[in-house]
Amino acid sequence: MRQNLFFLLFISMLFLSANSHAVLEVEITGGFQGASPIAIVPFAWSQSGKAPVDIAGVVSSDLSRSGMFSPLSLNQLPERPAMGDTINFPRWKNTQAEQLVIGNIAAVGQGQYEVKFQILDIFSGQEILGYRFSVEKQNLRRVAHQISDKIYEKLTHTRGAFDTLIAYVVVNNDVNAKKRVYTLAIADSDGYGEKVILKSRQPIMSPAWSPTGKQLAYVSFEKKRSIIYVQELKTGQRKVVARFKGINSAPSWSPDGKRLAMTLSKDGNSEIYVMYTDSGVLQRITNHYGIDTEPSWSPDGRSLVFTSDRAGKPQIYQIAVNPQGRVGNPKRLTYEGDYNSKASFSHDGKFLTMITRDRGHFRVGMLELSTRYLQVLTRSKLDESPSFAPNSKIVLYATESRGRGILEAIASDGSNSPQRLRVLSGDVREPAWSPYRSR
Amino acid sequence: MKNILKHSVLKKLPVLLLAAPLLFLTACTSIGDSSSDDAAAVEDRTGGQNGEGYEGQTGAYDESGMGSGSAMGGDPLSDPNSPLSVRTIYFEYDSTIISSEGQSALNAHAEYLSLNSGKRLIIEGHTDEMGTREYNLSLGERRGRAVADFLSASGVPGEQMEVRSYGEENPVALEHNESAWQLNRRVELLY
Numbered sequence: 001m002r003q004n005l006f007f008l009l010f011i012s013m014l015f016l017s018a019n020s021h022a023v024l025e026v027e028i029t030g031g032f033q034g035a036s037p038i039a040i041v042p043f044a045w046s047q048s049g050k051a052p053v054d055i056a057g058v059v060s061s062d063l064s065r066s067g068m069f070s071p072l073s074l075n076q077l078p079e080r081p082a083m084g085d086t087i088n089f090p091r092w093k094n095t096q097a098e099q100l101v102i103g104n105i106a107a108v109g110q111g112q113y114e115v116k117f118q119i120l121d122i123f124s125g126q127e128i129l130g131y132r133f134s135v136e137k138q139n140l141r142r143v144a145h146q147i148s149d150k151i152y153e154k155l156t157h158t159r160g161a162f163d164t165l166i167a168y169v170v171v172n173n174d175v176n177a178k179k180r181v182y183t184l185a186i187a188d189s190d191g192y193g194e195k196v197i198l199k200s201r202q203p204i205m206s207p208a209w210s211p212t213g214k215q216l217a218y219v220s221f222e223k224k225r226s227i228i229y230v231q232e233l234k235t236g237q238r239k240v241v242a243r244f245k246g247i248n249s250a251p252s253w254s255p256d257g258k259r260l261a262m263t264l265s266k267d268g269n270s271e272i273y274v275m276y277t278d279s280g281v282l283q284r285i286t287n288h289y290g291i292d293t294e295p296s297w298s299p300d301g302r303s304l305v306f307t308s309d310r311a312g313k314p315q316i317y318q319i320a321v322n323p324q325g326r327v328g329n330p331k332r333l334t335y336e337g338d339y340n341s342k343a344s345f346s347h348d349g350k351f352l353t354m355i356t357r358d359r360g361h362f363r364v365g366m367l368e369l370s371t372r373y374l375q376v377l378t379r380s381k382l383d384e385s386p387s388f389a390p391n392s393k394i395v396l397y398a399t400e401s402r403g404r405g406i407l408e409a410i411a412s413d414g415s416n417s418p419q420r421l422r423v424l425s426g427d428v429r430e431p432a433w434s435p436y437r438s439r
Numbered sequence: 440m441k442n443i444l445k446h447s448v449l450k451k452l453p454v455l456l457l458a459a460p461l462l463f464l465t466a467c468t469s470i471g472d473s474s475s476d477d478a479a480a481v482e483d484r485t486g487g488q489n490g491e492g493y494e495g496q497t498g499a500y501d502e503s504g505m506g507s508g509s510a511m512g513g514d515p516l517s518d519p520n521s522p523l524s525v526r527t528i529y530f531e532y533d534s535t536i537i538s539s540e541g542q543s544a545l546n547a548h549a550e551y552l553s554l555n556s557g558k559r560l561i562i563e564g565h566t567d568e569m570g571t572r573e574y575n576l577s578l579g580e581r582r583g584r585a586v587a588d589f590l591s592a593s594g595v596p597g598e599q600m601e602v603r604s605y606g607e608e609n610p611v612a613l614e615h616n617e618s619a620w621q622l623n624r625r626v627e628l629l630y
Contacts, residue, residue, distance in 0.1 A: 203608035205572055225603050247580050247604055250573040263573060270577035291577040307574050314574055342571040355571050362570060384571055400615055
């Protein structure tokens with residue numbers, strides 16, 4: 001990487017909402033072993049007063065949430081240089097940090113801002129990476145997440161997943177009005193910028209991102225029974241995709257976005273089907289009197305994993321489903337314990353995360369497919385809906401704490417403690433992590 | 440014993456049979472609109488409760504409910520002393536087996552439905568919160584089907600019944616403990 005070479009990056013973003021109203025907040029509930037210290041200096045602001053977004057604060061929070069980094073606190077910073085300032089590296093060498101991140105934010109008129117940053121190696125004094133962004137005010141937080149991604153990728157050699165979204169369902173029990181309100185919402189991966197997708201007095205469940213991130217499939221009971229809808233996030237327009245007799249449940253997009261796996265009971269009991277999204281043609285995948293549900297695609301789009309209790313208790317099975325519509329025989333993947341369900345693949349296809357009953361409690365499990373080793377990642381009691389980050393490094397899941405539904409995230413290799421995301425009111429559940437957004 | 444409705448006691452005290460579900464519902468209606476539907480259904484099973492939200496399908500239920508209002512001597516559905524007043528069948532964990540108390544209640548409903556071919560029954564299956572949501576949605580349906588199969592074997596035509604499932608999505612008790620889970624593992628019979 002050449003020194004002092006900035007890559008010019010113009011961001012044109014069709015982002016959804018600029019309302020940076022914090023509905024979810026992130027609590028770090030445990031420390032991380034082996035996290036590397038990094039110094040992130042508050043970005044210099046071109047005008048008086050405070051900058052519209054504390055970019056360095058968002059980046060620090062992202063990086064510490066990843067479990068890979070431990071940013072210095074502000075009072076540990078020996079100086080607060082802006083870009084272009086002379087840096088007193090000997091002083092930084094006493095801080096334990098290996099890298100220094102500095103940056104500037106400047107208003108350039110008409111609601112436009114310029115944000116630039118550098119990562120410097122404290123020992124050599126050399127620049128490791130530098131970028132410049134031209135951005136509208138409402139996208140400043142998003143640029144902060146993109147900066148986190150750049151830093152994470154440069155220093156860990158893994159693509160970052162901070163500039164992503166999460167979908168989830170919030171349930172508010174209004175005691176006085178004697179009603180329950182369900183909200184399907186999306187937010188940035190740190191919980192800021194919540195945007196409501198659907199509100200209903202009846203249950204909403206199973207949000208599933210399309211591979212482009214432009215649509216959400218979900219199940220809504222607004223007609224007093226389960227119906228699968230697909231909604232365009234940009235326009236809010238939606239359509240019914242499955243309203244058959246019986247249950248319509250558990251939508252899951254194929255990696256190419258052309259097929260939607262789902263659970264229907266129209267032919268007797270719960271079976272897996274695949275719907276071709278352009279034609280609506282249905283292909284039946286399973287045929288068993290046991291419950292078959294919770295289908296999820298392999299990354300190559302050639303098989304599904306699903307939950308079945310055909311052997312008595314829920315276990316994970318895999319079945320080949322090729323694009324020509326041929327279906328193989330189901331193969332059982334889990335034998336450990338008496339309850340394994342809701343599996344989904346890591347993006348390299350090597351792992352499955354699932355819910356597993358461990359000593360009577362429902363916990364997040366990680367199955368390595370090559371060895372069939374099942375690692376239990378959590379210590380909680382009522383975990384549900386594990387969802388991989390698009391870089392598969394973190395699993396987001398729902399659990400219960402002190403009587404409330406909350407979301408937690410944990411490193412996929414179990415190397416850190418759960419980190420809690422919580423809403424200020426209501427029960428949060430059914431998290432689904434979006435795919436990467438286009439760069 | 441874990442059963443919430445202690446049927447042997449309640450049989451001796453028919454007044455309590457009505458009072459117990461009502462008390463329970465007063466305690467819980469605060470939770471949500473679904474339970475206020477239930478409250479309406481318990482207090483007056485004969486009509487009206489299906490009006491909101493059932494859309495096109497509601498006509499049949501409402502009509503039959505209205506019709507029964509004019510019957511001589513009243514509708515046994517609204518008689519608190521009738522075995523028909525048992526509208527909730529409880530289940531053990533991960534089970535679809537209908538208890539003997541449940542079976543005797545269902546026998547009364549089967550007889551009623553056979554004699555009243557204009558009546559339709561929605562059989563709504565529910566589960567506790569343990570395990571995953573979509574699996575529980577299917578488990579709730581399996582419970583509903585177990586009840587429908589029982590009624591069918593007792594001579595109730597399929598056209599008079601519809602099975603629906605809410606899985607774990609509509610709990611009547613919100614606590615996260617075994618006594619709440621017992622209340623939530625249930626099939627509700629809605630006329």
